[in-house]
Amino acid sequence: MRSPLPRTAFLNRPVNLSRSxxxxxxxxxxxxxTTSRPQDYSDTVSNLKIGSHTRVIFQGxxxxxxxxxxxxxxxxxxxxxxxxxxxxxxxxxxxxxLPSVRAAKDQLKPDATAVYVAAPFAAAAIEEAIxxxxxxxxxxxxxxxxxxxxxxRVEVVLVIPADNYQVQAILRTQSASRLVGANSPGMISAIGxxxxxFHPLPTFSPGCIGIVAKxxxxxxxxxxxxxxxxxxxxxxxxxxxxxxPGTDFVDVLRILEHDEDTKGIILIGEIGGTAEEHAAEWxxxxxxxxxxxxxxxxxxxxxxxxxxxxxxxAGAFVGPGEGDALSKARALENAGVVLTNHPSKFGxxxxxxxxxxxxxxxTVRHVKFSVERRAFHTLRIPLRNRxxxxxxxxxxxxxxxxxxxxxxxxxxxxxxxxxxxxxxxTIETEYCMSIFVDRASRxxxxxxxKAYDDRDPYVHEPRCFIGWPSEGFHDTxxxxxxxxxxxxxxxxxxxSLFAHISGIIKPxxxxxxxxxxIKTDQxxxxxERVFHxxxxxxxxxxxxxxAAQSEAGRxxxxxxxxxxxxxxxxxxxxxxxxxxxxxxxxxxTSTDDGTALQASRDGITxxxxxxxxxxxxxxxxxxxxxxxxxxxxxxxxxCANFLDTGGKATSETVKTSFNMILKxxxxxxxxxxxxxxxxxxDMIAEGIMLAYKELGISVPVVVRxxxxxxxxxxxxxxxxxxxxxHPHEAKEVMTKPPFRSQSLVFRQWHIIAESGLPLxxxxxxxxxxxxxxxxxRIDRP
Numbered sequence: 001m002r003s004p005l006p007r008t009a010f011l012n013r014p015v016n017l018s019r020s021x022x023x024x025x026x027x028x029x030x031x032x033x034t035t036s037r038p039q040d041y042s043d044t045v046s047n048l049k050i051g052s053h054t055r056v057i058f059q060g061x062x063x064x065x066x067x068x069x070x071x072x073x074x075x076x077x078x079x080x081x082x083x084x085x086x087x088x089x090x091x092x093x094x095x096x097x098l099p100s101v102r103a104a105k106d107q108l109k110p111d112a113t114a115v116y117v118a119a120p121f122a123a124a125a126i127e128e129a130i131x132x133x134x135x136x137x138x139x140x141x142x143x144x145x146x147x148x149x150x151x152x153r154v155e156v157v158l159v160i161p162a163d164n165y166q167v168q169a170i171l172r173t174q175s176a177s178r179l180v181g182a183n184s185p186g187m188i189s190a191i192g193x194x195x196x197x198f199h200p201l202p203t204f205s206p207g208c209i210g211i212v213a214k215x216x217x218x219x220x221x222x223x224x225x226x227x228x229x230x231x232x233x234x235x236x237x238x239x240x241x242x243x244x245p246g247t248d249f250v251d252v253l254r255i256l257e258h259d260e261d262t263k264g265i266i267l268i269g270e271i272g273g274t275a276e277e278h279a280a281e282w283x284x285x286x287x288x289x290x291x292x293x294x295x296x297x298x299x300x301x302x303x304x305x306x307x308x309x310x311x312x313x314a315g316a317f318v319g320p321g322e323g324d325a326l327s328k329a330r331a332l333e334n335a336g337v338v339l340t341n342h343p344s345k346f347g348x349x350x351x352x353x354x355x356x357x358x359x360x361x362x363t364v365r366h367v368k369f370s371v372e373r374r375a376f377h378t379l380r381i382p383l384r385n386r387x388x389x390x391x392x393x394x395x396x397x398x399x400x401x402x403x404x405x406x407x408x409x410x411x412x413x414x415x416x417x418x419x420x421x422x423x424x425x426t427i428e429t430e431y432c433m434s435i436f437v438d439r440a441s442r443x444x445x446x447x448x449x450k451a452y453d454d455r456d457p458y459v460h461e462p463r464c465f466i467g468w469p470s471e472g473f474h475d476t477x478x479x480x481x482x483x484x485x486x487x488x489x490x491x492x493x494x495x496s497l498f499a500h501i502s503g504i505i506k507p508x509x510x511x512x513x514x515x516x517x518i519k520t521d522q523x524x525x526x527x528e529r530v531f532h533x534x535x536x537x538x539x540x541x542x543x544x545x546x547a548a549q550s551e552a553g554r555x556x557x558x559x560x561x562x563x564x565x566x567x568x569x570x571x572x573x574x575x576x577x578x579x580x581x582x583x584x585x586x587x588x589t590s591t592d593d594g595t596a597l598q599a600s601r602d603g604i605t606x607x608x609x610x611x612x613x614x615x616x617x618x619x620x621x622x623x624x625x626x627x628x629x630x631x632x633x634x635x636x637x638x639c640a641n642f643l644d645t646g647g648k649a650t651s652e653t654v655k656t657s658f659n660m661i662l663k664x665x666x667x668x669x670x671x672x673x674x675x676x677x678x679x680x681x682d683m684i685a686e687g688i689m690l691a692y693k694e695l696g697i698s699v700p701v702v703v704r705x706x707x708x709x710x711x712x713x714x715x716x717x718x719x720x721x722x723x724x725x726h727p728h729e730a731k732e733v734m735t736k737p738p739f740r741s742q743s744l745v746f747r748q749w750h751i752i753a754e755s756g757l758p759l760x761x762x763x764x765x766x767x768x769x770x771x772x773x774x775x776x777r778i779d780r781p
Contacts, residue, residue, distance in 0.1 A: 049259075050196065051191065056113070057084060057101075057114070059117055060117040060125070069114075076195050077194070078193065085099070112138065113136070113137055114138045115137060126179065130177045135177060137177055139180070140181060140185065142241075145569055147535070147569065149182065149242070149243075149244045150437065178247065180239065181245065181247075182245070183245075186198060191206045200220055204223055206232050208234060210235050213269075214268060214270050215270060215313070215627075217620060222268060224675075230351070231350060234262045241313025243273075243314045244315075244442050249267060250278050250279055264297070264350050266297050266298070268301070268623070271302035271305050271318050273315055274323070278440075279332065283335040284335040296337050297338045297350055299343060299627065300325045300328045301623050301624075302324070303329075304626070305325065305642070321459045322439075399570045406544070409564070410530070416559065416561065430451035431448060431449065431545070451545055538568065539567060540567045542564075543564070543565040544565070546561055595660055598660075604645055604657055604660070605646070606642070607641060608641050613638035613639045613666060614669070615667070615772050615773070616639075616640055616661035616662070616699075617640070617670075618645065620644065621644060625642055631769060632773065635773055643660070643661065654687025654690070668776045671701075671768070672704065704762050
């Protein structure tokens with residue numbers, strides 16, 4: 001068997017604009033798929049070209065959500081040829097159901113699969129599809145544990161039993177399958193009438209605009225905007241808000257660049273990761289090599305995101321060394337991308353850009369400011385300073401262990417912890433050690449540096465990637481041979497890592513202090529044990545301060561942990577119930593007011609925002625919720641909270657959301673902004689009425705409903721004028737027919753009830769937001 005290729009342990013690798021930014025070196029030494037050609041995941045980008053020819057299967061075909069979406073897609077014109085239900089061979093919706101993906105591949109010859117499998121089993125379902133060499137895999141599930149998607153097999157180093165492959169490593173070792181997602185709304189070819197996912201179909205129309213987005217709800221808004229503008233769409237790809245997506249912006253941009261039907265491109269980003277910066281580099285290169293470049297517009301959500309919190313999507317947080325929403329927007333703007341602050345504006349502005357290019361010589365940059373002057377209000381927010389201490393606030397959330405619990409966790413795994421420092425103990429120096437998931441490389445990495453440096457270690461210190469080697473290993477001589485090869489690889493990685501750490505702990509430069517006499521075996525053991533904690537607890541981030549201390553009468557210094565900061569993946573607990581003891585400890589020791597924790601149990605993401613915000617925000621979808629807060633701020637308002645009802649909100653969820661929002665005494669008006677995909681507008685409307693009936697709402701409510709079943713949500717009881725309801729009569733009236741028999745009483749541009757309890761309905765976002773701001777400025781008793 002071939003030896004693994006050498007790999008540099010420390011690097012800050014540049015973006016390779018001609019391929020996915022995270023594809024590592026390739027080798028035929030390991031082949032997860034049986035394809036004989038050279039293994040390169042970037043070769044699969046062409047699999048994104050779906051259309052009328054695309055044969056689609058569903059994994060989890062007989063489930064309720066898959067059934068509903070399959071029916072809609074069939075009516076739309078999608079060529080669905082069957083589905084899979086493990087161990088079952090039958091028929092569903094008049095199509096064959098087969099017991100495995102391999103059987104479906106052999107009999108149905110699919111080009112794509114839609115993975116409608118619950119989060120605990122989604123990673124295994126994706127792996128099964130890759131093993132069957134399905135060309136395109138769309139994973140829609142949210143809350144898939146990060147370590148399920150990552151599963152880097154460092155267990156060889158840490159002597160943890162290895163019983164699973166990891167999705168990201170598998171992808172890099174094959175060139176047959178392309179993954180979109182997870183946590184993706186799917187893909188749709190408006191020209192080819194092919195939908196793989198759950199986009200709201202009524203808003204789509206065949207046209208000339210290609211769209212790529214992290215957020216599903218923001219992409220729906222964008223589609224509706226381009227349809228209203230008469231532009232329509234070619235290909236719409238939801239790369240998803242997952243922390244480790246299988247497809248990024250650059251992959252889709254490469255497809256849209258060469259698509260003859262696509263005349264303009266729209267990109268929708270948000271906080272988290274570096275995909276937007278990579279896209280900006282690609283756009284800059286695209287403009288250099290193409291004289292008649294297609295106009296590109298973009299939006300970045302999260303300008304008003306609360307520092308230190310995960311904003312709904314698993315990947316919607318500013319991670320170590322990453323830029324915030326403002327820096328992402330600036331990177332795109334500097335590359336020549338036209339920015340806007342709300343997706344409803346895309347259509348008209350893109351039409352102007354296309355009209356200005358009738359001679360095919362006008363560049364995007366030429367018209368940027370004249371078209372989008374107002375949109376740059378989003379850039380008024382000052383760039384937040386980077387942190388330089390160990391405690392990285394950018395990834396904190398309610399699933400964060402306290403320092404005490406973090407140290408106790410390290411102690412249980414054999415890491416020496418300083419319980420106290422007596423008078424005979426001297427702290428000589430301190431070091432920062434951090435393990436986290438590097439999203440650009442899709443691997444865990446470690447940073448080791450001196451503490452209290454003026455520089456941010458996440459930006460300036462080299463990163464050692466400790467993940468599964470991209471070259472892979474092929475077990476041709478049994479497990480013993482394979483394990484030996486993996487051991488050799490990781491031993492080489494550890495050698496580089498420890499050489500780097502030794503250089504920090506024991507500096508050789510003449511201007512440095514004398515070497516600390518720390519035993520090599522001790523700090524190596526500590527580093528490996530911290531590795532073990534990171535993977536066993538399925539952490540997203542583990543930071544610890546290690547102190548070198550000396551005691552009187554001893555020649556050698558010892559190293560102990562004096563602080564620890566552990567951020568856990570809530571999806572691991574929600575979807576897999578692991579590791580239970582640590583998550584229960586988080587619940588007991590959380591410093592939150594309890595509302596956020598209760599919300600998470602109901603599938604809601606609620607974050608109370610600081611300041612004097614008086615607009616309660618109730619939105620479906622993390623991207624749309626972030627952007628709603630951003631756009632309201634641009635109009636001069638301020639939201640009191642971030643609230644994402646989740647993709648499968650029910651009327652009860654909406655009522656619960658109202659209850660949480662109204663607990664905040666600052667709230668003077670509630671702004672409901674819904675664009676339905678999986679979320680049904682009529683169900684949201686029913687929840688609003690339920691909240692009115694049961695909660696006794698005493699503040700005005702402004703509502704905007706668009707998307708799936710919006711007509712039902714906006715339906716009038718009759719053509720008769722509205723009855724004006726006095727406050728003391730509101731609760732009684734809401735319980736009587738015809739209110740009781742309808743989802744919601746709605747008419748655009750009208751007030752349903754007055755006298756301090758009005759419900760205002762709007763179609764246009766900006767008009768709805770302005771009304772909410774107006775009402776928030778009215779002092780009420």
